[in-house]
Amino acid sequence: MAGTSASGRKPKLNDPNVKNKPRADRAKRAIENNSGFEEIKSPPARLSAEEKTLYRHIVQELNTKSILKDLDSSILEEFVAQVSISRQAREVIQEHGVVIFEDEKMKKNPAVDVLNNAVKNIKSLGSSLGLDPISRSSLLADVTTNNDDDVTEDIVAKMGGGA
Template sequence: MAGTNASGRKPKLSNVNSPHKDRSERAKKSIENNKDFQAIKSPPARLTSEEKTLYKHIVQEFNAKGILKDLDSSLLEEFVAQVSVSRQARAVIKEHGVVIFEDDKMKKNPAVDVLNNAVKNIKSLGSSFGMDPISRSSILSDVVPENDTGETDDIVSQMGG
């Protein structure tokens, strides 16, 4: 509903330098509340070896920035599972084609819908993690030092960088 506290863009919880006092305070509280969460370590055993490889790669990249925490592991697990589903659907489409024949009638291969749904889920989950250029630049813009003296800013040091 328009005009409610829940409407509009999500608050940027890392912008401690916001000119708006309430936003700045909310960002400082967010950083303080998140500092004690553990970083993600190893992938869940239930993932396939291919999924574990992707999981480890993502964790390695994002742990270097101090962005992912253990609480994010289930979302990350779902992300890599959706990537796996999309790869499986692509393999089925490659083998059988986009259309199949059933009772001499041409029909869309159900794997096409599976692939489309997986891609939507990948896009949505990936955006949450900063895995597209726009969301990544938004997330990482607050993790880059603001000065040229070589010192890291408060946000980077609080995030473990």
């Protein structure tokens, strides 16, 4: 099928000929628009003690960097629930092994699938929350608006990086 003028590779966002604003400008505006939202506070009562501890730790780290807001609390809650599920699955696997015997037949332990699904969910949710190196570096790249080394170092320091 023949392409149209709209098909093909999307233009780079930092291309001066593109009508859209550069990523850095959009990121700066997003940060400004995000400033009015309330920070996340205490974990929901329905979480277990272990989940609450992880929830508080993440909130403590990310609230100081103004990354998470109260609107993100449901994503964070699901993230800590998935971490808890993965830990439970690991315990079952350690206790019973990767394979189990049922009616003298060897089968894969269902906890392996539970663990795999939880790990996928953790990766996806964690990335949404800025909890992996790639998403954090993306946040840093979006906020950096010029090549001034001092500005870059300040941003890295605010995000918890640096030497």
